[in-house]
Every structure is written in structure tokens, then in C-alpha cells.
Amino acid sequence: MSTHILKYESQRVAKLYFIAAMGLFAGQILFGIGLGLQYLLGDLLFPYIPFNIARMVHTNLLIVWLLFGFMGAAYYLIPEEAETELHSPRLAIALFWIFLVAGALTIVGYLTLPYAKLAELTGNELLQTMGREFLEQPLPTKLGIVVVALGFLYNISMTVLKGRKTAISLVLLMGLWGLALMFLFSFVNPHNLVRDKMYWWFVVHLWVEGVWELILGALLAFVLVKTTGVDREVIDKWLYVIIAFALMTGILGTGHHFYFIGLPGYWQWIGSVFSAMEPIPFFMMTVFAFNMVQRRRREHPNQAAILWAVGTSVLGFLGAGLWGFIHTLSPVNYYTHGTQITAAHGHLAFYGAYVLVVITLISYAMPTLRGRVANSKQAQNVEMWSFWIMTIGMATMVLALTGAGILQVWLQRMPTDGAMGFMATQDQLRFFYWIRVVGGVTFLIGQFAYFASFFIGGDHVLSEDQAPALGGGGILRRAPARQRMD
Amino acid sequence: MSQTAGGFTKQMARNIFYGGTAFFALLFIALVFHTERRIPERSNAQAITPAVVAGKKIWETRNCIGCHTLLGEGAYFAPELGNVYKRRGPDFIKGWMKAQPTHVEGRRQMPQFNLSEQQLDELVEFLKWTGEINTEKWPPNIEG
Numbered sequence: 001m002s003t004h005i006l007k008y009e010s011q012r013v014a015k016l017y018f019i020a021a022m023g024l025f026a027g028q029i030l031f032g033i034g035l036g037l038q039y040l041l042g043d044l045l046f047p048y049i050p051f052n053i054a055r056m057v058h059t060n061l062l063i064v065w066l067l068f069g070f071m072g073a074a075y076y077l078i079p080e081e082a083e084t085e086l087h088s089p090r091l092a093i094a095l096f097w098i099f100l101v102a103g104a105l106t107i108v109g110y111l112t113l114p115y116a117k118l119a120e121l122t123g124n125e126l127l128q129t130m131g132r133e134f135l136e137q138p139l140p141t142k143l144g145i146v147v148v149a150l151g152f153l154y155n156i157s158m159t160v161l162k163g164r165k166t167a168i169s170l171v172l173l174m175g176l177w178g179l180a181l182m183f184l185f186s187f188v189n190p191h192n193l194v195r196d197k198m199y200w201w202f203v204v205h206l207w208v209e210g211v212w213e214l215i216l217g218a219l220l221a222f223v224l225v226k227t228t229g230v231d232r233e234v235i236d237k238w239l240y241v242i243i244a245f246a247l248m249t250g251i252l253g254t255g256h257h258f259y260f261i262g263l264p265g266y267w268q269w270i271g272s273v274f275s276a277m278e279p280i281p282f283f284m285m286t287v288f289a290f291n292m293v294q295r296r297r298r299e300h301p302n303q304a305a306i307l308w309a310v311g312t313s314v315l316g317f318l319g320a321g322l323w324g325f326i327h328t329l330s331p332v333n334y335y336t337h338g339t340q341i342t343a344a345h346g347h348l349a350f351y352g353a354y355v356l357v358v359i360t361l362i363s364y365a366m367p368t369l370r371g372r373v374a375n376s377k378q379a380q381n382v383e384m385w386s387f388w389i390m391t392i393g394m395a396t397m398v399l400a401l402t403g404a405g406i407l408q409v410w411l412q413r414m415p416t417d418g419a420m421g422f423m424a425t426q427d428q429l430r431f432f433y434w435i436r437v438v439g440g441v442t443f444l445i446g447q448f449a450y451f452a453s454f455f456i457g458g459d460h461v462l463s464e465d466q467a468p469a470l471g472g473g474g475i476l477r478r479a480p481a482r483q484r485m486d
Numbered sequence: 487m488s489q490t491a492g493g494f495t496k497q498m499a500r501n502i503f504y505g506g507t508a509f510f511a512l513l514f515i516a517l518v519f520h521t522e523r524r525i526p527e528r529s530n531a532q533a534i535t536p537a538v539v540a541g542k543k544i545w546e547t548r549n550c551i552g553c554h555t556l557l558g559e560g561a562y563f564a565p566e567l568g569n570v571y572k573r574r575g576p577d578f579i580k581g582w583m584k585a586q587p588t589h590v591e592g593r594r595q596m597p598q599f600n601l602s603e604q605q606l607d608e609l610v611e612f613l614k615w616t617g618e619i620n621t622e623k624w625p626p627n628i629e630g
Contacts, residue, residue, distance in 0.1 A: 039563065042594030046587065050597050051563050052552025116599070119547040131546025133560055167496070191539045193616060194529040197559065198521070233496055240499035248506040251514045260624035261557045264524045268622070270517070335626060338558030338566060412629050419629045422565035423594075 005368050005463075008079040010086035015369045016096050017072025018362045022451065024065035024103070025355075029444050031058040036437040040430060049111065056136045057110055062350065063134065064103045067145075069358030070179075070215055071099075071152055074172060076365045077222050078156045082163025087155050095151045102144040106137055128189055132200055135186045142186055149180040167236035168225070171243060172218035178211030194262035205254045208349070209278060209320075213246040216316070216357050217285070223309050223364045224289065228296035238288045245281040253278050259330045260337055268330035275328040279321030282313075282353075289313035301461040302367060302374035304383040304453075308360035311387055315352030315394075323348050323398070335413045340429070341405030348398045351390075359450070367460070376458025383453040389446030396439030404432035528620040540605075541612025548599050555630075557621060563594065566630030571610070571617040573628050579613065580606045 006012070031054050038044050038051050045054075079086050086092060109118050115131070122138035124130050129142060137145070153176060160169050185202040221239045225232060255271025289310045300306065323345040327336040336342065363383065367375050374380070407429060411420040420428070525531065545551075550567070551560040557568040570579060583606060587595040601609065 038594070042592055043589075046595040047597060050553075050595070052549045052561065055552050055561055055563070056549065115549040116547045124547065128543060128546065131549050131551065133551045136549060136552075167500070191534060191542060192525065192529055192531055193542060193556075194525050194619060195522075197557070198518070198525075237494070237496040237499045240496065240503045244499065244503035244506050247503070248510050251507070251510045252517075254514065258521075260621045261559065262525070262529050262619040262621055263521050264528065265622055267521075334624060337624065338555040338560070338562065340562055343562055413626050416627060419627045421629050426594075 005371060005373055008085050010089040010092075011076050011079050011365075012369060013086065013089050013092040013096070014072040014076035014365060016093065017068050017075065018366060018369075020096070020100055021065045021068035021072060021358065022362075024061050024068065026447065026451070027107075028058055028061035028065060029440070029447055031055075031061065033437065033440045033444060036433070036440045039426075039433045040437065053110055053115070057107055059134055060107070060110075060136065064099075066354050066358060068099070069362070070176065073215075073219055073358065073361040073365075074152070074156050074176060076361070076369075077172065077219070078159050078169055079163075081166045081169040081222070082160050084159060084163035087158035087162070091151055091155050095148050095155075098144065099148045102141055102148075106141045109138065110136075127187060129187055132189065132196070134204060135200065145183065146180070149183065153177060153180060166232070167239060168218050168222050171214050171221075171239060175211050175214030175216075175218060178214065179207060182206045182211060197261045198258065198263060201254055201257045205257055206251070208354070209250040209253055210247060212354065213250065213281065214243050216312075216353055217243050217246070219357050219361050220285065220289065220309060220312060223305060223360050224292045226364060227300040227302060227306050227309070228292045229298040229300075230292045230295055234295075235292065238284070238292075242281045242284050242288065245277075245284060249274050249277040249280060256328050256330075256333065259333055272329045276325060278328070279317065279325050282317040282321035286313040286317045300374070302364060302380070304375070304380040304387075305360060305364035307384050307387055308356060308363045311391065312352065312356035312360050315348065315356055315391065317352070319345065319348030319350070319352035319398075323402075335409050336405065339405045339408045339413065340401045340432075341409070344398045344401035344405055347401065348394060351394045366454070372460040372462055373464055374461040375453070376456065376460045378458040379453050379456040379460075382449055382456055386446050386450035386453060389449055390443050391446070393439050393441070393443030393446055396442060397436050398439075400432045400435035400439060404429040404436070407432070530615065530618050533615055533618065535611065535615075537608045537611040538615045541608040541610070541615075544601065544605055544609050545612060553596070556616065557619070558624065564596070566625060567613060567616075568619075568621070569617050569625060569628065569630050571614045573630065576610045576614070579610055583609075 034045065034049070035051065035054050035058055038054065075086060075092055109122075113121070115136075118138060119130050122140055124139060127139055129139060130136055135142075153173075156176070157173060160173060182203055185199050188196075188199045188202075190196050190199070217239050221235050224230065225235050251274075252270050253275035255267040256275035258267035258271060289312070293306060293310060327333050327341050327345065367373065375383070408425055411428060412422060412425040413419070545556075550556075553561050553564040555562065555566045555568070558566065574582075583596075583599065583601065586598050589595070
């Protein structure tokens, strides 16, 4: 086995993070299916796991596993980009266990204690931050996240400072520092609900439609540099243009959450105009990924990683871009705000942009962490199948929720008088909710296939010279384009 | 080496990123400052009594947002509560909360939170105040 496959020994810490991320991802999907069933069988698991608790576990697991994924990705990527060992692998491992134990205790707390009791026991009185969507974590957990984030940022920043500074690592660092900075707003909870909601979006929106896009762009660019061999100058330029558009549209795009929560009416104009442009960077990301793959200078043996990368760019555009756009204009959002349309968009956006980019990185990095350039053809086939099964499962869910949302708007929101009540409307949506569960179970099967792909043997690609022997890749198998665009 | 003279360079792209981000971040901050000054009037801030504050805390520590929406934000499992005071009135809200869970088979269940009479009143005060916020006429109708 060649040892040069992994360029820096300290990149190994990433493996722990990736494994934990995948474990939590599995938990997220199980709870998701439980929630989907509770939409149909209202008293399922009641009173043991009420809907609000299950949802909190579902969404918090998502956030935490994506954070694990981002951190693992950074620990893998930064040494390679900086061309130096990680500042402190021991700190990275210590923080891993702190974060995992704190996360696990939080989930156990959610599931075993009444939420009010948990708030009381964890000192919510000192600084009331709990009970707001996605930011339900008890105060010690929130403080723990800050400590872990600071230690992590210290570690990777020191690594970059002592090594080579590439555009990819700088953009990743900016994204991660931004993530930590914006999280500080989770400690801001004014008595005035309107103010509370406004600052709440500083965390939620400026994460997923702001600084996280920097992380997304950097990770995607890294995998494309590695797998296509396209010149860094070209990839860096794309990266900067994409993130420039992401923040130039996304920052004022925050306004699309400010329409109906008590803030001035001018946000309807600002939010509509700027968020309508938010699909642009996602569309550019799609063009970017296809373009780089077409102009590739080498056939990388890890075709699965390339599929995930292209998949991220396409589904990120569909979920964050297109499904965001359909309800982002304020006259439309007036009717769709807080309906199943929002749920449809949220699911596809998170899957397309963030779930897939983390898996892209894992798919590229994990074989190298296991001493291979790429997995065997059989293992990659299962992995590629898992992409399609998960994606079809997600598409089924999203189309079902979109159908549910349209009907909900029609029955409950459009009529000026004699509109149907919330619960009566829900009864009319049962058909769509069943389809959604089917989609969810399909997704779970795809996820299982993905995990299984790690255990499939065969002839793994152990050195770079073996590379061109491998087939597969479907749409990506076209010959590299000859002409250059720039 | 891929750069041709006079073309769009990586440095230009980077400058657009830094310049554009800084410009829009500052514009956003300026707008938020302006919005801050409008919030008291738009939210009837003078009507935020200690009961409203206590009610908000009850709302949060029971994780109500995990099932309901409030001004359209939250989970989509149970009805919108931003306008529930207008839709149902205070007595219904209190009676409803005392009667939970309904135990009707197959129906969505709301937990029993065992709130005291005073806590119920505080929660109602919070929902009443929330219903007075200027939400640009949202929701479209009383059903929320």
C-alpha cells in the first residue's frame, strides 16, 4: 500500500469527523421518516416522542452533522492546500470528542426530559436562548458550540498562516469564520418578538444563504481541482465570481424573510429584488461544475466523487435556486409563507447544496484516508446507485410537498372568506403526505446503499498509474473539450 | 498561464467579491439600523407588559414553534398562532390548552403542559400582543 496517497498524516483526523457525520445523518433520516408518519398517524409515539421533539432532533441532527462534515472537510482540505501538517491534530481530536459528547447529551436531553424541565436544568434563566426554531439547544450546548468552533478555527487558521495560502483555503476560512460569527446572534433574544425574529435570521439566513455558500464553493472547487486537473487559475476565478454573486444577492436577500414579521414594508422590495437573483450563483455553480468536468485534463479514477460534485451543483441550483425562487417574490410569498411549499424548498435546498457537498468531499477524501486513490469499481457502482436512489427519494418528497403546498394555498390561503381551516386542510393533503413518506423511505434505502458502499471490496485503485482502467461515470464520460473559453 | 492579456482575471473576480460584499454588508447594516428605529411603532412596543414577556418565555420553553407557526415561521404541523387570539379568543385558547391531549385516535396530539391559570393568562397576553403586530396584512385570511 502506498503511503503517499494521503499527503499529510494529520489529515487523518478528518476520518473521525466523517464517520460521526454519517452516523448522525442516519439518525436524522430515521427521525424524518417518523415525522412524515406523524403527519398521517397523528398519535404515533405520543406522548413519548411528540412531533415537536422529533422535529427538533431531526433538524438539530442535520445542523450538527453538517458541522461535523464541514469541520472534517476543513481538517482534510486545509493541510493539503497549505502544504503543511495541521497545527494541532491532538486539539482536533479532543474537540471532536467534546463536540460529539455534547451533541449526544443534548439529543438525550431532548428525548428524555420535558423541554421546560431541560430549560430549567441547563440555566435558560441566565440567558434565555432556547425554544426558537433550529436554535433550541440549551445554553451549555450553545456555549460548547462556540468553544469548539473557536478551537477549530484557531487550529485551521494557524495551519493556513504557516503554510501556502490558496484562494480555496482563504474562501473556506472566511466561510467558517463567518459561520462562527453569525452563530453569536443565537445568544440575542430580545423580549420584542419582532426584534427576536429579525436577529434570528442573522443566524439562519446568513448561514445557509450567506457564509455557508463560501464553504460550499470552496469544497466544490477543491474536489474539482483534484479530480479534473483543470488549472487552478481558472477554478479560483470561478470560485470568486460565484461567491461574489452569492453574497451580493444573499445579504440583502435576507429581506425575503422580513416581509410579514413586523418589519417595514420596504423589505418587500429589497427582499424580492435581491432574492430573485439568488439563483444566479447557484446556476453559475452548475455551469462551473459541468465546464470543469468537460475540460478535465485527466481521468480521475474516483468517478463517484465527480458524480456527487456535479450532483451538488445541479441539485443545489434546483433546491436553493429554483425552489427558492418560486415563492420568494413577496406577492407570491404572501400566500405561500409558512406552508408546505416552504418545507419542499427547505428539504431540496439542504440536500442539494449542503448534504451533497459534504458527501462529495467524503466521497473524494475517504478512499485516500483508507490508503487508496479510489474505491473499486463495484464499490463506486453502489455509491453511484446510492446517489440516484437518494436523489429520487428526495425528488419524490419535494414534489409531494410542493403538491401539498399548492393545494394548501388553494384551500386555506386564497379564499378571502370561507377559507378552509388549518386542520381540515391537512386532511385534504393526506395523499401527498403518503407519497412523501414513500419518498422518505426511498431516501433511507439510498442512504443504506451509500453506507454499504464503504464495505464493498474488489480491486481498489491503489496508485495513480492504475487510474484510467476504471469505467463508469455516465454523463461525465464525454471527451474533454478541446477549445478553451478564456 | 490561462490568463490572456486584457481578459477577466482572477484578481478582478476577487476584488468584485471583496468590494461587492463590503458594499452590500454595509448597506444591509444601514437598513437594519433604520428598521430597528421603526420596530417599536410597528410592534406596539409600549404594549409589551411583564405578562407579555412572561408569555413569550412560556412559548419558548414549551417549544411551541416545534409544531406551530408564529407569523408564518416554525413547523407546519399545527395551526398558525400569530392571529389565534383574533380567530378564537382568550377563553378558547385557555380551554383548549387545558383539554389537551384529546386522545382522539389517529389525530395529531398536543401535549398537556400543566400551565397554571396565571401562566395561561400570560401566554394569552403574549398571543394577543403578537396579533397586534403590523405584519403588512398577513395572513391573507383569518384561518392563518
